[in-house]
Amino acid sequence: MDTLAIVILNYNGQPFLAKFLPTVLANADGHPVYVADSASSDSSVSFLKANFPAVRIIELPRNDGYAGGYNLALEHIRTHFGGATYYVLPNSDIEVTPGWLSPVLDLLKANPNIAACQPKIRSYNQRDLFEHAGAAGGYVDWLGYVFCRGRIFATFETDLGQYDDNRQVFWATGACLFMRADVFHQTGGFDGSFFAHMEEIDWCWRIQRLGYEVWACGQSTVYHVGGGTLHKSNPHKTFLNYRNSLFMLYKNWPADGRLWPKIMLRLVLDGASSILFLKVGQWRDVWAIIRAHFAFYGSLPRLHSQRNTLKAQQTKEVSLFPHSIVWKYFAEGKKTFKEM
Known part of the structure; x- marks a missing residue:
């Protein structure tokens, strides 16, 4: 070996x-x-x-x-x-x-x-x-x-x-x-x-x-270099990032009863982020976000099964960054890790 x-x-x-x-x-x-x-x-x-x-x-x-x-x-x-x-x-x-x-x-x-x-x-x-x-x-x-x-x-x-x-x-x-x-x-x-x-x-x-x-x-x-296979301007990358973020969150979020409130807030914020794409005329990226949400809904039975399996295997609680990076960056103007 x-x-x-x-x-x-x-x-x-x-x-x-x-x-x-x-x-x-x-x-x-x-x-x-x-x-x-x-x-x-x-x-x-x-x-x-x-x-x-x-x-x-x-x-x-x-x-x-x-x-x-x-x-x-x-x-x-x-x-x-x-x-x-x-x-x-x-x-x-x-x-x-x-x-x-x-x-x-x-x-x-x-x-x-x-x-x-x-x-x-x-x-x-x-x-x-x-x-x-x-x-x-x-x-x-x-x-x-x-x-x-x-x-x-x-x-x-x-x-x-x-x-x-x-x-x-x-x-x-x-x-x-x-x-x-x-x-x-x-x-x-x-x-x-x-x-x-x-x-x-x-x-x-x-x-x-x-x-x-x-x-x-x-x-x-x-x-x-970055973007060697799929450039950041490609709407398919937008689709994958938005969809997979929801996949990851649903599978792994702790069983504390706050999963769905967080999912719903994420969906709202994702929708709000599409305004940024609209401002620059990137309609395909807006459609990619919509498709990502529907792909998430369609995957819920599989994700729920994965969530239960991972919960049964878990041996340790995992801590996330306890604040909203979106709020810190855009509302409070904190742009670097040290400021967080």
């Missing part, structure tokens, strides 16, 4: 593989590098075979998104390659740096209770700034809205070393997610119904309910 498997999920990302895979291989520290291809229609697989013989290629039968794709790929590694103690899942548009692996692995090895971890995520194009997808570790507020140290809504902090510590957080980003392999498989992996976006946050919430911890490692840094 390998100590670490570096696993990149790819879908029609041949240009990103050409650009960033060499740095991953150069800084793999002897660990195997896998590319799991989700039935790409471009030349990704032939390109890999011709140019990167050291890469272990997994050809998946279809595109099941981030969640389903990694579920299939990591199970394949376990059953066909002998598995690994840890996985790291860098996006195909991640530029790694020398020494990026050791600090995170040292942290995981020192504390067996840490099941997920991330490095600092900085912007590839504005290299001093934290990047949208994860920044320096994430949190979830009491209404299920997510935010990060270093990035809250449209405010991106400059990395001045303020988050160079190792710290327990609520979620670690899927853009470059380190995880303990046995915990991933024990928990059934990601929820495939999410397809993409927030599946890692849902998984981090679930593993904390089982008593594990999630951390951010400030001694490791990578750079992320």
